[in-house]
Amino acid sequence: MGRFRAGHVGVLSLGVVALAACGQGESKVVAQPAASHKQAGPASAQEARKAALATAAKVKANELGQIPVIMYHRVVAKPSVTDDRTPQQFRAELERLAKDGYVPITAKEFATGKISIPAGRHPVVLTFDDSSPSQLTLDGAGKPKPDTAVAILQDVARQHPGFRPVATFYVIKDMFGTFGPEAQAQTLGWLRDNGFDIGNHTRDHLNLRGRSKQQVTDQIAAGHKLVTSLIKDAPVTLALPYGNQPSTKDWAMHGDAAGVKYDYAGVFLAGYTPAASPFSKDFDPLGIPRIRAMDKVGDCARFCSTAWLDWLNAHPEDRYTSDGDIKTVAFPKFKAPYVAQRFNRYTLPY
Template identity: 65%
Template sequence: MRWGDSMGLLGVGRVGVAVAAAGAVLAGCMPWQGEEPQDKKDTGVAAAAKASAAAAGQAALLKARLATAAKVHANELGQIPVLMYHRVVDKPTTQDDRTPQQFRAELERLAKEDYVPITAAEYVTGRIDIPAGRHPVVLTFDDSSPSQFDLDGMGAPKPQTAVAILQEVAQRHPGFRPVATFYVTRDMFGKTTPEEQAQMLVWLRDKGFDIGNHTRDHKSLRGKPEKQVSSEVAAGHRLITELLNTNPVTLALPYGNQPNQKEWGRKGVFGEISYDYGGVFLAGYTPAMSPFSKKFDPVGIPRIRSMDKTGDCAKFCSTAWLDWLKANADERYTSDGDAKTVAFPKFKAPFVVKRYTDRVLAY
């Protein structure tokens, strides 16, 4: 039920009264010129009673939903961790690499702390449908490495790839959705033919995964003219649509570098290719804002690099930020369990984006 529904339902009672009154006026115009027939009286009373019962039922439902939101301390204006991964390999060679053991341990932590994965597309469009009391997390993978995803001869994810590990953790933790967003480039998981590349993307899409644009050639967009920025983004867009026949919803900037005008990456045209994304992702360093909050910036959505508390990651990578969100639970996005509402404590009302005000459930 949407927040405004109760007002509409209360209006139903007034409609019932108006209908009854209209019936009385019409009765005076009828040939019998007397008291309204009993069967018509009964019909009017029944309609009014039905409307009143419906309004009472809706009011009770609203009360129950408010109670649920308050019980779980719902805060759907809170912060959401968007985690950034690259390769998942046994022997890391860069600061962006994670071992299969490290990746698995982080997923286990997320599951135990009541996080539920959603895709980047679901996040930016506000389609966050997770159980009450749970917290969304967006898992993103850049550069389409074979260590992230590959298939064996039977069409199953190869062991120790990121997708296989994610599915294994999800099997052990019911409710932990095995979904993520892959920001692909021309490398396309090491596949070289269009048929192989399409096979990979179709498998991911059919399993609920999300495919995002990372540009075809992974060149920095910083300092380039608008036409060149549009060319780079459009080439990545075409790469996906020709293989998958599905438009990507989000873009992850190569190296996290924004163009001179941030909007160039989100929306543009080059040749016959046009793109208009719901969100553009950076490469660090903080949790992201709820899409329902006025603080949400669709052209500069931060991500968090997956890493332990070492060096510059002592404060700004995944372990540190997950610790912070756990210690500051009132700052974290917590669901009320109803995807049709935006629930939060009443004092946060000034921060709701205007287009979502008809979904507000403030307690």
């Protein structure tokens, strides 16, 4: 397979770094000094930087590298379409990710650059489209039923400390097989309260390609309202139905209709390749690629999750590897030309 320009950014700041989406897909870092009675002196600052450089070099940090964003749909015992995965297949892929040193982060964390994982580990974004009951169904005690995607993810996380049980669910009006606003709010609230991320997949899952601006914004705003009316938390990212972008890409990122305004940090496509680091010049928040979850068969022999995870393992220099510090963006010095300019003050080249 062809090679991609790589990099990665860990996010650097004086204390707490927050990345906020701006217009035209730009981001800005708002650095807030950590609370302290005494400012660190020049000598201690130099020692801290020296230690950070040593850590970054030791783990071969590359926060400009590529990140796999994996796209799942149904998790069912008897698959009927190619996007379905069995519980056994899903569990096996999660086990592989844990073994290969990946740590799940949410689409929100990825798109906003808030990637906080241990040094030497690699982020992976697990995304689920269409809000199928196979992804999450709660039993009478309010717990995920066995063999649903959430139950499997939580079980794998228990067996692999450090493997975070988080994912992003892109919901539509057919929400996890529930009926009525109370049941829907219960399910979305459970996800939110247990650390999961909820994104917009439009209300009706219509193909947005070739539609007018009004039709595009109507669908996106309606999906946005569907979520906010149930749990009051606004989605931060959008996954395009079928991965098809509208004729003007920015309509998916920013817009308003029927009194509902949306302003997203990232718009996700349907599949194909790993995604660029949010700190790289290659990052495009208007069209973030995802990878279909699939074994090496047919076209997936090269372009789905098993194949891409194999490729990233074979090309570790192109994979995002964390330095363990959310306040810095660490990478080998020769990759410096690929850093997005707005992150220059947070870089840690070694």
